[in-house]
Amino acid sequence: xxxxxxxxxxxxxxxxxxxxxxxxxxxxxxxxxxxxxxxxxxxxxxxxxxxxxxxxxxxxxxxxxxxxxxxxxxxxxxxxxxxxxxxxxxxxxxxxxxxxxxxxxxxxxxxxxxxxxxxxxxxxxx
Amino acid sequence: xxxxxxxxxxxxxxxxxxxxxxxxxxxxxxxxxxxxxxxxxxxxxxxxxxxxxxxxxxxxxxxxxxxxxxxxxxxxxxxxxxxxxxxxxxxxxxxxxxxxxxxxxxxxxxxxxxxxxxxxxxxxxxxxxxxxxxxxxxxxxxxxxxxxxxxxxxxxxxxxxxxxx
Numbered sequence: 117x118x119x120x121x122x123x124x125x126x127x128x129x130x131x132x133x134x135x136x137x138x139x140x141x142x143x144x145x146x147x148x149x150x151x152x153x154x155x156x157x158x159x160x161x162x163x164x165x166x167x168x169x170x171x172x173x174x175x176x177x178x179x180x181x182x183x184x185x186x187x188x189x190x191x192x193x194x195x196x197x198x199x200x201x202x203x204x205x206x207x208x209x210x211x212x213x214x215x216x217x218x219x220x221x222x223x224x225x226x227x228x229x230x231x232x233x234x235x236x237x238x239x240x241x242x
Numbered sequence: 243x244x245x246x247x248x249x250x251x252x253x254x255x256x257x258x259x260x261x262x263x264x265x266x267x268x269x270x271x272x273x274x275x276x277x278x279x280x281x282x283x284x285x286x287x288x289x290x291x292x293x294x295x296x297x298x299x300x301x302x303x304x305x306x307x308x309x310x311x312x313x314x315x316x317x318x319x320x321x322x323x324x325x326x327x328x329x330x331x332x333x334x335x336x337x338x339x340x341x342x343x344x345x346x347x348x349x350x351x352x353x354x355x356x357x358x359x360x361x362x363x364x365x366x367x368x369x370x371x372x373x374x375x376x377x378x379x380x381x382x383x384x385x386x387x388x389x390x391x392x393x394x395x396x397x398x399x400x401x402x403x404x405x406x407x
Binding site (some may be wrong): 150169174188 | 250251253254255257258260261262264265266268269275293296297298299329331332333334344
């Protein structure tokens with residue numbers, strides 16, 4: 117099953133890290149999207165193979181090891197995006213790097229996610 | 243946690259069933275390749291009603307949820323049983339259904355059968371471990387012992403019953 121590592125936490129475990137902070141901050145303004153992110157993460161964590169989520173476009177590869185959770189793919193009032201990479205050390209472990217509520221077409225946190233990915237890779241991917 | 247934060251957390255909890263529904267709906271919708279308009283037609287409703295639901299604006303009517311579940315190829319299940327109402331993870335739905343079919347069972351019957359099998363095995367293992375780890379049994383192992391069929395033992399006073407699990 118998919119384990120969730122809430123970067124910069126070093127091991128998979130309870131909600132925390134940057135994405136945990138993003139969810140906590142967004143709870144007041146967008147409880148609807150936070151509930152959707154929680155539902156999605158809960159379903160993801162029960163899966164062994166996630167290819168069906170790529171088929172349904174709820175996951176999308178952004179290149180350079182970065183993957184995007186689209187929660188949902190499209191919605192008038194904004195969507196949630198969680199950026200992550202797969203741990204090369206722990207099988208089926210998603211390292212959650214950044215999250216955002218996206219309103220326009222351009223993602224605002226993608227650059228931050230890429231920087232955190234480099235930080236994670238530079239830190240020995242722990 | 244402030245009252246405001248508490249209210250927001252409660253709101254997230256209240257919205258959880260709808261968010262869960264929408265996550266599954268989104269999965270079925272994307273896999274079926276249906277557009278909002280097509281779903282609206284199949285569900286005999288307006289596209290704006292679908293849009294309102296997808297945007298979590300207001301609380302959807304029960305009959306709308308029934309119709310749009312069917313429109314995307316699913317079926318609505320409503321239950322107050324919480325975590326006991328379990329949705330099979332997406333990645334094993336098809337293989338579970340096929341396995342059940344091969345055994346001549348419906349999916350729910352097959353899952354029930356497999357869970358019961360798992361529980362029986364789990365209970366046996368737990369019981370065996372508990373007995374094997376019971377130091378009291380080891381302490382009196384020099385005392386009188388009634389062996390029924392080999393395997394693990396159970397202490398009754400100074401008598402150790404042994405039986406096969």
